[in-house]
Amino acid sequence: MSEIDLPEDHPRYQSLLTRHRIEEGVENGITSKQGLIAEGRGEAFDYLLGEETIPSADEAARAAAAQLLLADHPVLSVNGNVAALVAAEIVDLAAAVDADIEVNLFNRTEERMKAIADHLREHGADEVKGLTADGRIPNLSHERAKVDADGIGAADVVVVPLEDGDRAEALADLGKTEIVIDLNPLSRSAQTAAIPVVDNIIRAVPNMTEHAVDLRELTPAELTEVVAAFDADAALADAEAAIRRGER
Numbered sequence: 001m002s003e004i005d006l007p008e009d010h011p012r013y014q015s016l017l018t019r020h021r022i023e024e025g026v027e028n029g030i031t032s033k034q035g036l037i038a039e040g041r042g043e044a045f046d047y048l049l050g051e052e053t054i055p056s057a058d059e060a061a062r063a064a065a066a067q068l069l070l071a072d073h074p075v076l077s078v079n080g081n082v083a084a085l086v087a088a089e090i091v092d093l094a095a096a097v098d099a100d101i102e103v104n105l106f107n108r109t110e111e112r113m114k115a116i117a118d119h120l121r122e123h124g125a126d127e128v129k130g131l132t133a134d135g136r137i138p139n140l141s142h143e144r145a146k147v148d149a150d151g152i153g154a155a156d157v158v159v160v161p162l163e164d165g166d167r168a169e170a171l172a173d174l175g176k177t178e179i180v181i182d183l184n185p186l187s188r189s190a191q192t193a194a195i196p197v198v199d200n201i202i203r204a205v206p207n208m209t210e211h212a213v214d215l216r217e218l219t220p221a222e223l224t225e226v227v228a229a230f231d232a233d234a235a236l237a238d239a240e241a242a243i244r245r246g247e248r
């Protein structure tokens with residue numbers, strides 16, 4: 001039995017586990033109520049994708065891992081849904097690619113910032129950025145624009161999972177290379193990303209870590225080839241086609 005009292009081979013196990021973690025996130029002051037709505041939207045896409053990592057999403061995860069290994073200063077951005085769903089997995093990915101972890105919220109309150117930072121530390125994070133908030137993303141309303149100057153402010157590559165389109169666009173406008181994890185291939189965030197990973201975050205993050213471990217021995221030139229071989233438009237079109245076919 002698992003953390004939700006269901007056998008792991010239950011056909012709806014992943015989806016029920018995800019709901020359970022999000023509910024718990026709301027109860028613990030980590031996830032916003034809007035996060036429940038975002039989760040429902042994601043689930044619908046995941047259902048149509050067969051609740052599995054399609055091959056083009058796996059290629060995207062591999063390119064994302066290569067991009068993170070090439071980065072000078074990669075940062076993984078964490079919101080209330082990400083913290084509730086994959087706190088330990090984010091810590092593992094950060095260790096595998098030597099990235100910073102930064103809390104960056106759409107509905108920012110000091111209480112949630114602190115609850116999420118504590119939750120990440122409980123799951124093994126040494127340092128959690130985002131609370132200093134001495135940097136700003138231009139062209140975004142005040143609260144949502146707050147970043148750490150030596151975190152997302154100084155990053156060259158940022159992983160932005162489950163992000164709203166405005167902020168994804170504003171970060172891309174700053175010239176940062178964006179890796180977006182979003183189950184909706186039509187979302188502005190996915191469309192803005194250099195590397196869109198159209199997959200459930202609970203599969204995508206551990207998958208990126210596995211790829212990073214496999215790619216670690218490659219030279220920078222070889223890693224650059226992995227990134228260059230990835231075609232974002234083709235990956236988005238493939239995910240949309242898979243969703244429209246809805247084959248399960």
Ligand code: PTJ
Binds near residue numbers: 031080183
């Ligand atoms: O914690 P905060 O305050 O920063 O708020 C975070 C939310 C998620 C509420 C906020 O960023 C938001 O409203 O996001 P949106 O605009 O609803 O977009 C969320 C996107 O994530 C949608 O395109 C969903 O399809 C997608 N999504 C939801 N759950 C998952 C997901 N993608 C991957 N894995 C999921 N589990």
